[in-house]
Amino acid sequence: MNKKKRAEEILQILREVFTLPRWISEGRNPFEILVITIISQNTSDKNTEKAFQKLSKAFLITPETLAKAETTKIEECLKVAGLYRNKARIIREVSKIIMDKFGGKLETILALPFEEARKKLMQLPGVGPKTADVLLLFSANKPTIPVDTHVKRVSKRLGLTPVDGDYECVRRSLQLLYNPEDYLEVHILLILLGRKYCKAIKPLCKQCPVKTFCPSKAE
Numbered sequence: 001m002n003k004k005k006r007a008e009e010i011l012q013i014l015r016e017v018f019t020l021p022r023w024i025s026e027g028r029n030p031f032e033i034l035v036i037t038i039i040s041q042n043t044s045d046k047n048t049e050k051a052f053q054k055l056s057k058a059f060l061i062t063p064e065t066l067a068k069a070e071t072t073k074i075e076e077c078l079k080v081a082g083l084y085r086n087k088a089r090i091i092r093e094v095s096k097i098i099m100d101k102f103g104g105k106l107e108t109i110l111a112l113p114f115e116e117a118r119k120k121l122m123q124l125p126g127v128g129p130k131t132a133d134v135l136l137l138f139s140a141n142k143p144t145i146p147v148d149t150h151v152k153r154v155s156k157r158l159g160l161t162p163v164d165g166d167y168e169c170v171r172r173s174l175q176l177l178y179n180p181e182d183y184l185e186v187h188i189l190l191i192l193l194g195r196k197y198c199k200a201i202k203p204l205c206k207q208c209p210v211k212t213f214c215p216s217k218a219e
């Protein structure tokens, strides 16, 4: 079976096994997604959620409000998520830049053509390729597959991307295998597979729903 066909079979199985999380359809605005992504660096989803809730209770999550907020007050809200001093500083800085250079709207960047928008996003503090791709995919429906640690590990084990591929190589390899309208599902479903079965240490190959299509499965 060729790689593209195998990739399609894997996606089909994952669609049947997992349910997409509800938050996908809850429609957060781009700035909220950016703040959540900054908070989520090196911390669990649970702590990200707690910190974001606390920040939302203390402040309106807008560039205008957060650009003027006292850094120590932002820090207080983010403590549970770790690296809180750094994250608070980045959130404040990025808010100021969005206010000063983009009229207070991240949408101004997201409306640009894909490559230009991606480049501008990556010039913002705290925004690397993954955060840029998350914003482009989730907030602007642009054709990209963000590659987090799960997507990278799982797609390599499944033989969908080269084992020594870097971020760009993994992203582009996956994009060649799937249709742009499926990119969001591919991103989410590979993460869910990685969390539940294809764990970094001791993957649960015997129970894995896509083991038939996996060249790395443990016997």
Ligand code: SF4
Pocket: 154, 157, 158, 197, 198, 199, 203, 204, 205, 206, 208, 209, 210, 211, 214, 215, 216, 217, 218
């Ligand atoms: S069979 Fe094992 S290595 Fe392959 S995707 Fe499933 S859990 Fe990962």
